[in-house]
Amino acid sequence: MREKVHRHLGKVLTGAALAAAGTAAMVAVTLPGTAGADDSGGAGGGARAARQTGQGPDAAPPGVVEQAPAEPKRGTGRDPLTDDEIRRVEKLAGAGRLSATARDVSGARGPQRLSTDLAEPEAAEVDDPNAPRRADVTFYDYRTDTLVTRTVDLTTGKVEHTGTQRGVQPPPARAESAEAARILMADPLGAGLKADYKDATGKDLTSPDQLELSGGIYEASPGAQPAVLDRCGEHRCVRLFTKVRNGPWIDTRDLVIDLSARRTAALDRG
Template structure:
C-alpha cells in the first residue's frame, strides 16, 4: 500500500483506537485530548443531570481537580532544576516534554480519605530518551520523589501526536496521506491542524521484521499516527511509524 487509502467510514479497528491526552504510564485515563472530562450523571428516571461543580481540592481517591492539576504541575516544573536546560521536548526545545498528570497512589496502611493526596507528573526527556516521574504531595506542596526510567514508553500525548503527524506530512512517506486528504476535501493538507489525530506507541520488539530505521523504537519514542479528516473519513496511516527521538519516518507494513 503506497499511501493511506481512504476509509469509507470509521471501522471497528479505528473506533477502538483512542488516546487521551492525560493517559497514564500504564493505561488510559478518563480524559480527552483537551483535558480531564466529567460525565453527567443519569438520574433514576432517565433524565440527565449536570455533574456537580468541581471543587478546588478532591477527597481521597477522587480524580485530580483542575486546580490540583495546575498546582502540581507548577510545583513539579519549579523543581526540574537542570532539566530545564539539559532536557529536550518533542520539538527539540529546552525542557522536558510533559506527558501526563495523574493521581498518585496511596502509600502505607492509611485509608485514602486520611492520607495526603499526591500527583504524579510524568515527563519525557528526548535528549536522553528517559521517562521522569515527579510525585508531588499536594498537602505539603513539595516534590516527594523523582524517578527516571529508560525503555519505558507511556502513551503519547496530543503534542507528540501533532509532531508525529507533522513529520509524516513532510516526509516522502506522507505522499499518500496528502493525496487522500486532497481527494476527500479538495484542499491541500497544510499540517496536523487539518486532521483529528489519535495513535499509539510503536515498539520494535513487537514485530518479527522491523526496518533498520525503526529498530531503535522502544528505546526511542516512536508513534503510529491514526489520522481522520475533520468531519470526514479516516485515512489509513498505520503502515508508517514516526521515530520522534530520531525525527524520521519508517514503513512498518
C-alpha cells in the first residue's frame, strides 16, 4: 500500500516540474512580443493600447454579470425536484414509525437516507400534462438490513406507497463512505492507510474529513472472500477509493468494510 503512494507522489512531482518548465518556455516566447508591443510608438500603437485597455471610441462595453433567477419552490411536470421539494419530501418520507424503529449507518435512530428522485409517472399518466408530481425517497434501515423506498405525492404530501427489499444494495451515500472510513481507521487493518497518509502529508490521519472518499458496494461470491465477508450482499459492505485532499490516491481496494456488522476484512489479492 505504501509503495502506491510513493509512486503517485513521484508522478505528481514530475507533473509539477513539467508544468513549471512549460511555463518558463512560454514566458521566454511571450516576453519579446510583449516588449515589442510596449515599445511601439506613434498614434497606431497608442490606439491599439487604448482598445486593449477598454478605452477609446472603439472599445467594447464592459461586461455585465446578471444574477441567476431565483429557483421556484415547486417544479411542474417533469422538472427536476427543487431544493425546497427535496427538503420537504425527505422529511415527510422519513416520518412516522420508520423514524422511531430504523437505524442509520452510525447506529443513531432513524433510517439512513440514500437518494431522492422524481418518480416515474404511472402508466395511465404518461401523456397527462397535469399528472401528479411524486418523489421516491430511498432509505436503508441498518437495524433490519432492509432497503425502504417511499413514494410521496408532492402536492398532497401523502406517502402513497412504501416498498421494502432485502439483499438489494444501491451505491453508498456520502455519509456511508465517511462512516466506512471511520470504521477502517479504528481497525488494525487501517494502520497502512494512516501510515500512507502521514507519508504523503506529514500529518496524522484522525478524521474522514481529511480524505476525499468514494465507495462501491461489495457483494460476496462463493469462496471469493474471507468467511467474515460471506454475508456481504445481505449486509451492506463497501470498498473505499481513498484520496488525500489535494494529494495522491491511497490504495485501499483490498479492504472491505461491512457497515452492517461494523468490521473490516482484507481480500486476498493473490
